[in-house]
Amino acid sequence: MNQKGVVSEVFPRFCNVILDTESDKSDPKKLLCTYRRAQILVRDPEWLERSPVAPGDIVQVQVLGSKDGVIEELLPRRNAIQRKAPGKEGKVLHTIATNIDFVVVVTSLHDPDFSPGLVDRFLIAAQKAQIIPLIVINKTDLKKTAEDRPWKLYEDLGFQCFPISTHKNEGIGRLEAVLSGKTAVFCGHSGVGKTSLLRTLFGEVFGKIGDVNKVTRKGKHTTTVSTLLQAKNRTRFIDTPGIKEFGLFKIDPKELIEFFPEIHELQLKREPFQGLPRYDSYMRIKAALEDEGR
Numbered sequence: 001m002n003q004k005g006v007v008s009e010v011f012p013r014f015c016n017v018i019l020d021t022e023s024d025k026s027d028p029k030k031l032l033c034t035y036r037r038a039q040i041l042v043r044d045p046e047w048l049e050r051s052p053v054a055p056g057d058i059v060q061v062q063v064l065g066s067k068d069g070v071i072e073e074l075l076p077r078r079n080a081i082q083r084k085a086p087g088k089e090g091k092v093l094h095t096i097a098t099n100i101d102f103v104v105v106v107t108s109l110h111d112p113d114f115s116p117g118l119v120d121r122f123l124i125a126a127q128k129a130q131i132i133p134l135i136v137i138n139k140t141d142l143k144k145t146a147e148d149r150p151w152k153l154y155e156d157l158g159f160q161c162f163p164i165s166t167h168k169n170e171g172i173g174r175l176e177a178v179l180s181g182k183t184a185v186f187c188g189h190s191g192v193g194k195t196s197l198l199r200t201l202f203g204e205v206f207g208k209i210g211d212v213n214k215v216t217r218k219g220k221h222t223t224t225v226s227t228l229l230q231a232k233n234r235t236r237f238i239d240t241p242g243i244k245e246f247g248l249f250k251i252d253p254k255e256l257i258e259f260f261p262e263i264h265e266l267q268l269k270r271e272p273f274q275g276l277p278r279y280d281s282y283m284r285i286k287a288a289l290e291d292e293g294r
Contacts, residue, residue: 002072005031006099006236007057008228015053017061017069018230028230033061035071047091047249054080055228055238056098056183079129081185084247084292093249096226097185097238102178103133106188106197107151109163110142114150115189120281121246122187123159124259128251134160134184136175138193141165153277157262166196176201185226185238187246198239202229253289256282 005017008030016030035053053059053074060073077098085092103126107114119135126133137151140163151161160178164171179201188194226240257264260282266273273279 001063002060003063004075005059005061006228007053007055007059008230009225010051010053010055011225015071017059017071018228019061019063031061031063031069032067033059033069033071044093047093050085050088050092050094054095054098055226056100056185056236058099079131081125081129081131081187082249083125084249086247091249096187096240097228099183100131100185100238101182102184103131104136104175104179104184104186105133106136106138106186106192106194108139108142108189108192109137109148109150110139110144112189112191116150116153116278117281117284118189118246119154120259120278121248121285124248124251124256124285125246127259132160134162134175134178136197137161137163138166138197140171141168164197166193166200169200172197172200179235179237181234183236183238185240187240190241195239198229198237202231202237247292248285248289249292251289253286256286256289 003019003021005019007015008018009016013034015033015035017033018028018030053071057077058075059071060075061069062072063069079100080098081096081100081103082093083096085094103122105119105122105126107119114137123133123135135151135154143149149163151163155161162171162175164175166172186194186198226238229237229239231237257267260278263273263276263279263282266276
């Protein structure tokens with residue numbers, strides 16, 4: 001018997017699949033399925049995918065028993081959030097999640113401090129894939145002054161920002177309303193409270209909550225593989241491991257400025273833009289892209 005389903009977790013040579021018959025349940029049954037690379041369409045002859053399937057992929061599964069099956073077909077992806085696979089030589093890409101409505105970039109105000117560099121990289125990847133990005137700023141209870149709002153720059157640029165505190169359960173309702181009935185992938189550094197936020201949104205305890213390393217001030221990794229979680233109202237959250245680096249690809253360094261509209265506007269007017277807040281971030285990303293292209 002063949003059925004359609006969604007990939008929820010990926011392991012070497014296996015993945016978990018939630019069948020469509022389980023799509024309205026908050027604790028759906030999963031099938032552990034094998035997949036064969038030879039049966040899955042190669043999407044880009046120039047880039048090798050680290051895994052042929054990713055969380056969010058819609059697949060046709062041959063059900064073999066109550067707990068296992070075989071993926072027979074991978075349906076076309078609506079979109080994907082991807083990065084250059086870390087630690088891999090050559091053109092190898094890591095597909096983090098597919099068929100998503102929002103990329104939720106989770107940051108923290110402090111402990112660890114807000115990181116605009118990583119935010120910019122996620123914003124570029126989301127916009128390139130034509131996916132709506134949302135910026136969540138956790139740990140607002142650690143605000144030092146009323147002007148301690150590093151995300152205001154992004155609000156002024158038109159991005160949706162959600163200052164929250166999972167510790168005090170503040171500001172989460174507005175985010176929950178936006179995500180209702182949608183599929184969203186949650187990305188960010190370790191230690192910013194991503195899993196704590198998902199635990200609040202998902203309505204049940206899952207995962208392991210890690211402390212911030214007292215020496216590096218960076219979070220300890222508590223999520224090891226990307227995982228798709230499903231709520232009763234068909235809301236789907238994809239939790240990802242804490243990301244230390246996010247390698248962009250398929251972006252021409254000359255076109256990068258288009259993702260920085262405030263800089264691009266001044267460039268077109270032939271006015272100086274070196275003092276703008278995101279100028280340093282733009283230059284670092286541009287240099288990295290040029291270095292990779294050599």
